[in-house]
Amino acid sequence: MSKWTDQLPEAARDYIGNRRVDEVECVIGDIAGVARGKAMPAPKFAKQTNYYLPNSIFLQTITGEWADNPFDAFTEPDMVMVPDLDTATAAPWTADVTLQVIHDAMDQEGNPVPFSPRNVLKKIIKLYNDQGWTPVVAPEMEFFLTARNIDPNMPVEAPMGRSGRKAAAKQAYSLSAIDEYGKVIDDIYDFAEAQGLEIDGILQEGGAGQIELNLAHGDPIKLADEVFFFKRLIREAALRHDCFATFMAKPIAGEPGSAMHIHTSVVDSKSGKNIFAGPKGVETPAFFDFIGGMQNHLTGAIALLAPYVNSYRRYVPDFAAPINLEWGRDNRTTGLRIPISSPAGRRIENRLPGMDCNPYLGIAATLACGYLGLMEKKGARAEFTGSAYVDEDQIPSTLGDALDAFEADTALIEILGADFHKVYNSVKRNEYKEFLQVISPWERQHLLLNV
The missing domain is CATH 3.10.20.70 (Glutamine synthetase, N-terminal domain)
Structure with missing residues (x-):
């Protein structure tokens, strides 16, 4: 060598x-x-x-x-x-x-x-390191395997399984359902092993042909690199078996969307102890400050977590997708969920990012909001119990509104970088303008002869 x-x-x-x-x-x-x-x-x-x-x-x-x-x-x-x-x-x-x-x-x-996404994430990590902290993340990747779609005018359809039938929806956690496209899964495992990428688990999600792949917790930059690599290897594995893999937030109408939930904790760099857990495992002020930062700044960060017009089709009540910035313990209707864990493993799950977001920017935005909370020390709102789907007016509903909210959050722009914001805003405003120039099938069907 x-x-x-x-x-x-x-x-x-x-x-x-x-x-x-x-x-x-x-x-x-x-x-x-x-x-x-x-x-x-x-x-x-x-x-x-x-x-x-x-x-x-x-x-x-x-x-x-x-x-x-x-x-x-x-x-x-x-x-x-x-x-x-x-x-x-x-x-x-x-x-x-x-x-x-x-x-x-x-x-x-x-x-x-300053506008390279990997550099943006490195900048946020340095802010934590300068305070004597080390952030830890664990992303969850959701995606769909679909039949080949070579005509963008045609709806996306579920793939054909080994049984000769199309993959079925509403089969969450079914091992038989995931066996239907076992050859794709086998290649994902083989490619990941060859690349030295660790898979924490693979399961069937609620959509037809929808899969969730979990990654073990670790360094944010390393995990963002791995998501970046995984997207490519998963697409390659699917193509080997005559289907597509898509990371669109909402590729199929009537099916659940695909998220990239991000679990986050922060440890003291010297002691290695989780700063969210105090003596006897009690939740610390830092824990509530981190949640408060996310509640106060995630509205501005939605443009990074939901970067396309399609992203906002995922934010629908009762589809296991968040529509709010509430927090709750083991509550999947809240945008911020506290999973069951030991005190040492206490973490906050940000359920707002879509799988279509740039992994570097999704993780950077999550950590940036939490960091601002740790600095501002405003605490969090009271825990939400019950179904949080009744409270749906806290996040933007369109990409244009999200970009306006990003522009209004000067504290978030300052730590992500003003030059980065200028570039990101320019790219996304251009994409949004292009989308608004396209006439959809819905408009032709319902407006052409009726208005």
């Missing part, structure tokens, strides 16, 4: 074995969380310490258009892409020996590019 491969994580070295690495994919997540970058022969990668991409990649919308540049609109200066070899992992679906390596975006003076 050459020297650079000696620096790789154990799983990547095991994957290579005695073989020669053919190609390295140098990747970075854009605003949407789409993998962008360059692929190059491994010998070339070994000889260089970085490469360059224009900063305009962060202004590309989900449709491929370009948002207005709030900075230098003409020159598109290059960013320096610096590899993080700790993220090196296999691309096991390729025909040759290929590795993926996540890169960090730096400007030409060596400073982190």
Whole structure:
């Protein structure tokens, strides 16, 4: 092995074995969380310490258009892409020996590019570290396996199972239901093992062909990287078996939406103790302050947790989706749920993020709101008991309203970064404007001859 491969994580070295690495994919997540970058022969990668991409990649919308540049609109200066070899992992679906390596975006003076989502998350982590804290997160990934959909005008349908019947809804936790597409699940496990990614569990969710994949708790940046990698490997596993995997928040009308619930706790960096639990396991002021920060600032953060017009179709009462910022113990109708746990494992589950959000930004927004609460020390509202679906006016109902709420939360913008907000706002306003120019089938069906 050459020297650079000696620096790789154990799983990547095991994957290579005695073989020669053919190609390295140098990747970075854009605003949407789409993998962008360059692929190059491994010998070339070994000889260089970085490469360059224009900063305009962060202004590309989900449709491929370009948002207005709030900075230098003409020159598109290059960013320096610096590899993080700790993220090196296999691309096991390729025909040759290929590795993926996540890169960090730096400007030409060596400073982190402030609107790179991974850098935004790193900035929030540093705020915690400066206070002597270490945040811990555990994301849950929900997604649908669907039949191939090659015509966007046609509704998305459930996939065909091994029985020859379409996957059925309302089969949550059914092992038989998940066995229907067991070959896809097998490939997900195999790809994850080759990539050194740990799966805490896989289960059938409530929708037809809907799966939940849980990740073990750990470092926020590492977990965001893993969600980023998992989205790609799950899509590849599905394509091997003639179906699609989608992470849309609401791909099928009448079915539940797909969330990325984020469990969060904070430990004291020196003692390793959970700051949400005091003597004899009692809940601490920090615990309530963290909840209060989320209640006070998540309205502004919804634009990051629900980043597309489709995202707001998920916020529907009685579909196991939150429509409020209430908190409750073991209450799945509240936006903020406190799961059953030991005092050492006490955590807050943010149920608002959709699976369509950028994992770096979803985790960054969650931690940013909690951090503001820890600094502001305002405490939380009283615990909500019973069904919180009666209280549904606390979160924006459209992307436009969410972007307005983000713009109004100056404290949230300050810690996420003003430059990041300018770029994110520009991209999302552009996407929203594009959506409003599209005439939907509903409009043609009900308005064409009736109004």
